[in-house]
Amino acid sequence: MSAIRTETTAKIVAWPRGKMIAYWTFTILLVISITMSGIGQLMRYGGNVDLVTHIGFPLYVTNILGSWKLLGVIAIIVPGFPRLKEWAYAGIFFLMTGAALSHAFANDYGDYGFNFILPLFYAALNIASWALRPKSRKLS
Template identity: 80%
Template structure:
């Protein structure tokens, strides 16, 4: 596996597999883009966001809460430092996405081909993958 040098100190170098780092940033970028786009759509009440929440019995104001938390969570994951905040953000996204999937299941609102259930679970899986792949500098 290819590695790259992080730093050299006293003639010794630390290295990390480049594949793992690349995988982390690819998964995290897809997660960040997807969740941010979803959060912005909810805040703007764009497209099917209104129908998605009202069809399962939630009040429309929930889009403001969910959209705000999604954007704040992604910011927390992307900014350097604050490892404890990152842990909370990852868990928040995981619970938000699994909760969305279960809410649609319990309301029998599966969408075309189970889209309303499967997509949030995919986002939850991306959050778990990003969390598992994160470098030491982003861990507690």
């Protein structure tokens, strides 16, 4: 039992402090952003209805996307389950790049490209969080 604790402690100590801070910064920004987006879609709050219907998707898509986003955030935050985390990161990446491309193909860039740039920003946060995650959150 003490060997396991020592090994776990060694992993934590061996992980550079700057990388840890960067990981948690990107992850917290990602989690807050995706959570707020998911809740907004589930509640159909603000411009979420217009964002979806303007590009030709049915309104019920907000229920699906909002649920997936919240489940993905839970999978990323909860300790353990590294395979589930991989799927959550992949799912969020596909959701965000799919949103950007859907708006681009519908010529719905929004003000100053907001409808295209924001999902790509979330995808970038997702990639940063995934790339910086500690060994304990990776598949072995």
